[in-house]
Amino acid sequence: MTQLNFIPRPVPLTGWRLALLAIGLLALVPAALSWIARAQAVSHLEAQLTQTQPHRLTRPALAPAQQKELDQQVKAVADAVRQLNLPIARLIKTLQAPRDIHVALLALDLNSQPSQDGSDNTSPTTPAGALKIAAEAENAQDMINYLAFLNQQPIFRSVYLVKHETSADAADHPYHFQLEAQWRQ
Amino acid sequence: MSRIESIIRTVMRMPRVAALPGLGGAHTLRVYLAPQQLASVMLHGGRELHGSAHSAELDNPGGHWQGAIEALRALILQSRVAAADITLEISLASRWCQMVLAPWSDALLSPADAARFLQTQLAALYGDQARSWQIVADDTPYGSPRTVCGADTLLIEALKALAADQGCRCQIIEPALATALRTLPRQPKTRAAFVPGAADAAGASGAPLQAPARAAARGLAAHALAVVESGRITMATIQSGHITAIQSQPCGLTWQLELPQAWQRWTLRAPELAAIESIAVIDLCPPRSTALALAPPPLPPRFHLQANPFGAPQAPTKTAAGEAA
Numbered sequence: 001m002t003q004l005n006f007i008p009r010p011v012p013l014t015g016w017r018l019a020l021l022a023i024g025l026l027a028l029v030p031a032a033l034s035w036i037a038r039a040q041a042v043s044h045l046e047a048q049l050t051q052t053q054p055h056r057l058t059r060p061a062l063a064p065a066q067q068k069e070l071d072q073q074v075k076a077v078a079d080a081v082r083q084l085n086l087p088i089a090r091l092i093k094t095l096q097a098p099r100d101i102h103v104a105l106l107a108l109d110l111n112s113q114p115s116q117d118g119s120d121n122t123s124p125t126t127p128a129g130a131l132k133i134a135a136e137a138e139n140a141q142d143m144i145n146y147l148a149f150l151n152q153q154p155i156f157r158s159v160y161l162v163k164h165e166t167s168a169d170a171a172d173h174p175y176h177f178q179l180e181a182q183w184r185q
Numbered sequence: 186m187s188r189i190e191s192i193i194r195t196v197m198r199m200p201r202v203a204a205l206p207g208l209g210g211a212h213t214l215r216v217y218l219a220p221q222q223l224a225s226v227m228l229h230g231g232r233e234l235h236g237s238a239h240s241a242e243l244d245n246p247g248g249h250w251q252g253a254i255e256a257l258r259a260l261i262l263q264s265r266v267a268a269a270d271i272t273l274e275i276s277l278a279s280r281w282c283q284m285v286l287a288p289w290s291d292a293l294l295s296p297a298d299a300a301r302f303l304q305t306q307l308a309a310l311y312g313d314q315a316r317s318w319q320i321v322a323d324d325t326p327y328g329s330p331r332t333v334c335g336a337d338t339l340l341i342e343a344l345k346a347l348a349a350d351q352g353c354r355c356q357i358i359e360p361a362l363a364t365a366l367r368t369l370p371r372q373p374k375t376r377a378a379f380v381p382g383a384a385d386a387a388g389a390s391g392a393p394l395q396a397p398a399r400a401a402a403r404g405l406a407a408h409a410l411a412v413v414e415s416g417r418i419t420m421a422t423i424q425s426g427h428i429t430a431i432q433s434q435p436c437g438l439t440w441q442l443e444l445p446q447a448w449q450r451w452t453l454r455a456p457e458l459a460a461i462e463s464i465a466v467i468d469l470c471p472p473r474s475t476a477l478a479l480a481p482p483p484l485p486p487r488f489h490l491q492a493n494p495f496g497a498p499q500a501p502t503k504t505a506a507g508e509a510a
Contacts, residue, residue: 001426002323002366004284004334006341006358 086110087155087185091131094153103146106176107134128184132162137175140164150181157182191244193259212266214353216257217361217495219278220248222415222471223256226496227266238496240471250281250340254347261351273348274357276364276495278469279417279433282336283318284360285310286431289328307335325427332428334360362419365412365467366428368494409464411448411488413440415471418447422461430455440470441481444488465491 011017062070088110097103109132133150137143143164150159164177213228220243227237245252257275261268285306292302303322307315318335325331341358348355359367407424418440419433432451436443444466452458466488484490 002332002363002423002428004321004323004332004359004363006319006321006336007345007355009356 086129090155091183094155095133095150097146097149101145101149102138102142104136105133106136108132128157128182131181131183133179133181135177135179136167137177138172140175143175143177147179150179155183155185157184193255211270211272213272213274213356214261214264214266215274215276215364215495216260217276217278217364217469218250218253218257218281219415219469220250220253220280221245222278222469223253223260224469224471224493224495225260226494227264233496238493240495242471248280250337250343254340254343257344258347258351261347261353268352271351271353273353273355274359274364275344275355276357276359276361277336277340278361278414279412279419280414281340282334282360283307283311283315284332284334284362284419284431284433286428287322287331287333289330293331303331303333304335306333311335323427329427330429332431334363336360361414361469362410362412362421362428362431364494365410365469365491366421366423366426369410369465369467369491407461409448409458409461411444411464411466413444413466413468413470415469418444420448420451420464422458430458439482440468441484445485448488462487464488467491468493469495 013021091110092108095105095108110129135143135146137146143161147159147161150156159179159181162178162180164175166173167176211229212234213231215226215228217224222240222242224240225238227234241256243252243256261271264271287303287306290302292298299322300320303320304316304318307318307320315335317338319338319341320333320335322334323332344358345355357364407422407429409420409422411418411420413436416435416437417433418436419431421428421432422430432447434447436447448458448464464487466484468490
């Protein structure tokens with residue numbers, strides 16, 4: 001039917017449109033019933049699952065002072081464990097210079113923390129750390145040879161020279177130098 | 186006294202728009218607005234209320250729509266039905282809304298392109314003033330021409346504003362031809378006889394006349410409608426409820442003589458129209474004064490006068506008509 005109405009009107013929901021809507025709704029009824037049945041089954045199973053799961057033990061919250069004390073204890077225990085886990089024997093054995101390199105160890109510092117830069121890709125469970133070495137060599141060549149020797153050891157990830165100087169007091173002017181080595185197992 | 190005041194006084198002299206006693210609820214006020222005429226009928230439940238049809242001639246020589254709108258305002262104000270319960274159905278005379286049959290174009294597939302295309306079709310026929318009109322088009326199937334109607338945007342907005350001011354619900358604003366088509370009794374779904382050569386003749390007669398030819402060639406029944414307004418006859422062919430061709434021309438007071446001649450001339454230009462055996466005629470002219478009216482000449486048998494969708498008002502007396510004028 002020709003309609004030339006200057007006032008737009010919505011399409012009336014009559015005739016074949018109403019019939020089509022009714023058919024569509026009827027077609028959706030089985031799907032809706034199936035969905036309701038499945039939703040009820042899921043909720044029933046979830047209820048059963050909730051009943052079979054063990055109840056979690058709730059730990060009472062500690063006071064702030066007690067919590068701080070507990071954290072300190074945990075940190076102390078972790079430090080002790082780390083000290084106990086240090087491979088001291090292996091490190092000292094590795095630091096021993098060969099006979100052709102005339103170097104004397106003066107000091108070792110095992111308490112250095114491992115480096116926190118991005119190059120440290122060791123896992124938290126892998127023992128690792130830093131080692132500061134103070135030593136004395138007869139000449140610069142021995143110092144360099146010792147540095148190269150340590151770099152070749154598998155336990156060290158990197159070894160670098162921190163500083164070096166010659167001793168003016170001694171007669172043969174030995175080299176005093178410090179190395180820092182990153183180690184890991 | 187200004188023209189507007191004269192028009193309002195004329196409307197106020199009309200009998201009050203009635204409502205059946207005890208029937209509350211929504212009423213529909215169907216109004217026909219023309220430059221020199223205001224006709225109305227009150228409907229309830231789709232049925233005309235007895236004695237609710239009225240028609241008034243408006244003293245509006247210039248034919249501007251402002252006077253008709255003020256007359257409509259006065260009509261609503263003097264109605265016995267509460268304005269909030271009135272639903273307005275406004276039909277506009279062909280003087281204020283121009284129609285054209287636009288051929289099919291792929292531009293009609295997109296709403297934005299369709300608006301531009303239809304506006305261009307109206308502007309091609311009615312000039313650049315049509316570019317400011319508000320347009321509305323029929324929603325015909327793919328490939329079929331579309332009936333386009335354009336009206337002054339200010340007129341449409343004024344009618345909407347009037348309804349809003351009075352608290353009425355304005356449901357329809359349409360050309361009188363659309364009202365006539367909408368209220369026409371349903372045609373029986375018969376299959377017309379095949380018209381030999383109809384499609385060929387249509388192809389030679391021009392684009393607006395191709396659709397009835399195709400309809401006749403398909404063997405589907407087509408019928409025609411003629412709406413007679415004051416000074417104008419508008420004829421249209423109808424196929425499956427859609428307008429397929431339009432022809433409009435001026436006429437005088439003796440339209441009963443001019444309508445068959447106009448149809449005959451249209452048939453000569455489009456021979457396929459000869460297959461149409463029944464033409465429904467709707468007379469929207471104001472009733473003449475009984476003292477002045479002469480017996481109208483009878484219409485040929487193929488023309489069937491249908492009921493006026495705005496009711497059958499009583500003919501005004503000579504005095505009232507004289508005062509209104």
